[in-house]
Amino acid sequence: MSTTRTISANGIDLFVREAGRGPLVVLCHGWPELSYSWRHQIPVIAAAGFHVVAPDMRGFGASAAPTDISAYTIFDTVGDVVGLVQTLGEKQAMVVGHDWGAPVAWHAALFRPDIFTAVAGLSVPPPFRGRGRPLDLLRQSGITNFYWQYFQTPGVAEAELERDVARTMRIVLGGRGLSDPTAAMFVQEGKGFLGHAGAEGPLPHWLSEADLAYFTETYRKSGFRGGLNWYRNIDRNWELTAPWQDAQIHQPSLFIAGSNDAVVTGLIGAKRVNELERVLPNLRRKLIVEGAGHWVQQERPDEVNEALVAFLRESMRAR
Template sequence: MSSSRTISANGIDMFVREAGQGPLVVLCHGWPELSYSWRHQITALAGAGFRVVAPDMRGFGRTSAPADISAYTIFDIVGDMVALVAALGEKQAMIVGHDWGAPIAWHAALFRPDIFTKVAGLSVPPSFRGRGLPLETLRQSGITNFYWQYFQPPGVAEAEFEADIARTMRLVLGRGVSDPSAMFVDETKGFLGNLPAGRSLPNWLTDADIAEFAAGYAVSGFRGGLNWYRNIDRNWELTAPWQDARIHQPALFIAGSADAVITGLIGSKRVADMERILPNLKQKLIIEGAGHWIQQECPGEVNAALITFLK
């Protein structure tokens, strides 16, 4: 069984779920998720002989959510993971991230190879640092309605998502962003207007799960998580020293074949070219027919691959 507590690290209070004894594994969730997203992994990895810790990330759930947009850069969030390892009394850890948590895991491995000895990314491949600011590049290519852009003005997406938190979680997790059309926002309908309503939940998600996610967001609201997106261009500027850098630790990538993040033009290229950044990639597991919320949707396959890799 897992337990939970709050740990102070890097100037914030971090809510964590933890279980097990052994080498430390840190699990980083994405948006709009919580440490609860790892419920199937925490017990499985603990049972396989690992000490597993899954935080609510900065800005999410029961972890501190600083108001300032500038408190959510890649450096702040990777810094949280570095400080968390130290606060747990450990010198090293293996790190796993899904969705937004994947770039955190990739960058943690890139910035601090002395701490993070192995890295796994789910659903989001490591990104090549492009030639220009990502949001600027989108605009120059004539795209103005990508969801990253909709998330930029403070307060707009927050108001939409917080109007009915349980409905938001049902639509975003239950329908998912596996459909590429969900990535583009009609301003008159908002982000949720593109997600088909009225269907029953998929078999891997229950009403009790939705209630758990909704309870977390009732505490934090959506601002903190959205502030991660508001630092996309800033992160590009900050990571200039790591242009074309590689991650040399053993690495694992897992995604669903029906996930729009890896099927689109940019995503499929990143998946194909992944070995350039990950010369020590041990496995690239694409689970046939699976969508974006891979560790919740296919816990059996994900757990088996993670345990084999981490051992």
């Protein structure tokens, strides 16, 4: 059974779900998600002998949402996790991230190996810092309708996503009605981010109406701007991480993704998954969950939990 509270860390208030006692494990969610996305992992990891803390990340849910776009860089988000560890009175932790939370976890391990002794990333491979700003490279390759680009102008995506939050969450989390999930990443002229799919039809087996209602009600209160501001720092993050060009993460690491996740099935994603050891020389396991999509820890919690608990226990023994 987890409890909730609000913790002050890195100068902002973070709402957290918490359970268990023992070595600290921090779980970082992605977009458009919440600490609730870890509901299947928190009790299992706690029962395995760990102190689990899952925050609503900066800009999401019941956590603080600074107004400035520049307050959502990778330094700010990693700083929140560092601050959380310190506020909890710990010197070290293991960190796990999914979707946007994965870059936070990877960079936390990269920036502060003295604090983060092991790292697991779900769905998004570790940082391969490319030859130029990501949004510039998209434009140079002739791509102008990728969803990252659509999210850049403040107010545009917010207006679309907030028009009918229940419909938005049903489409984004519940599936976008496409045989090719990769196509959902490209925005058709005049149709917006949600234009590919309707909200009709049953939810997938792993997402209940009660789950959807929780996400919907929370996003009705918070809006989408905080989470979208993470995307508005993609190029800035590339600039800020220049000192870590070609750096490796030497702590024990784990990668998990669904075989049907468009993030890892595309040309770039598949290449990065095949080259994980370039950045992760101490990669303990690469788990591709057959038949799972992007929301892997919610879709296939048993397999994800088994892999995470085994990895966390092994990492503790290695310490």
